[in-house]
Amino acid sequence: MKKVFMMFSLFLVMILGACNSLSNDQLIKDYVKDTHGFDIVIKSSDKNSLELGKDSYVVSPVDHQELEFTVVVNSYSAEDEPKLNYRNKHLIRDNYSTALAADTELHKLDEVIPEIKKLGFNESFNDEPRVFFSEVKDDIWGFLYSTSHLDIKSFEEKDFDRLYEVHKLIKQSGASFDLIIVSDTRELNDRGSLVLDIKKLKDVNTKEEFLLEMKKANPGITGFYENKK
Structure with a gap:
């Protein structure tokens, strides 16, 4: 019972x-x-x-x-x-208002996405996010996916110039991101990623300044080149 x-x-x-x-x-x-x-x-x-x-x-x-x-x-x-x-x-x-603000910034990239694709980056990969927003800090992060592997060891030779052009295109679009996370499309454990600190890159106009800010935002780059000395 x-x-x-x-x-x-x-x-x-x-x-x-x-x-x-x-x-x-x-x-x-x-x-x-x-x-x-x-x-x-x-x-x-x-x-x-x-x-x-x-x-x-x-x-x-x-x-x-x-x-x-x-x-x-x-x-x-x-x-x-x-x-x-x-x-x-x-x-x-x-959190609709925050999501709408992030979506608005994301779509400002639409105009420059064709040029970004020519540089070897896509705005989406599988079901992974195109944009992330934090309600705590009001941060907006965008995501790009490299069609080739990202490797700090070949950063200056292979990826530096095209990332510099990506930074210029993002600036041209007027999109107000805090960060752009650039990853390749390998499995998560093997994936290479680099961060573009868009706020810090706002006033960058030369490759020398760009490299300095990339090293600040990506300690792995700094560590690698220091070990090469």
Whole structure:
């Protein structure tokens, strides 16, 4: 009898969790429509079936699915009631404005992407990100993927000139990134990566200045050339 009761209880929790998940999906869609004025698709979710903590959703506008942002539904206690911000009974937050700002900067590159591709870099690789944004620092990072291997040992001979041209194209686009992470397309453990500190490169106009800033942003370059002396 005890086992039957436990099985029934578990089944009931699963049913309630499923119902809550379905209602929350619609809640998220309604919230974004009412708050931002557009329809969304839900890309993924991390739901708490016991209704504790928070449910987190990654969503996109129906007509712009490259733009992804997060919507979080928080559980709350009585002391949180003054903070309820949707329909006077839900505590919901999202980072749409930050994601939109990052997406706007990303699309400023569209005009120069054809020239960047000629230099041996693509703006995407598989499902890896094109842009990352930090809500803590308001940082925006862009990503480029080299069609050839990146190696510090051959940096000056093979990659320096083309990265210098990439930096000039990014500056020409007017995109306001903090960093551009340039990686090749090998497996993660074998992958070569270099960082362009776009903020520091803003006033760089010569190859000598560019090399100095690249060494500052990529300690591996400095270490390699010091060991060669």
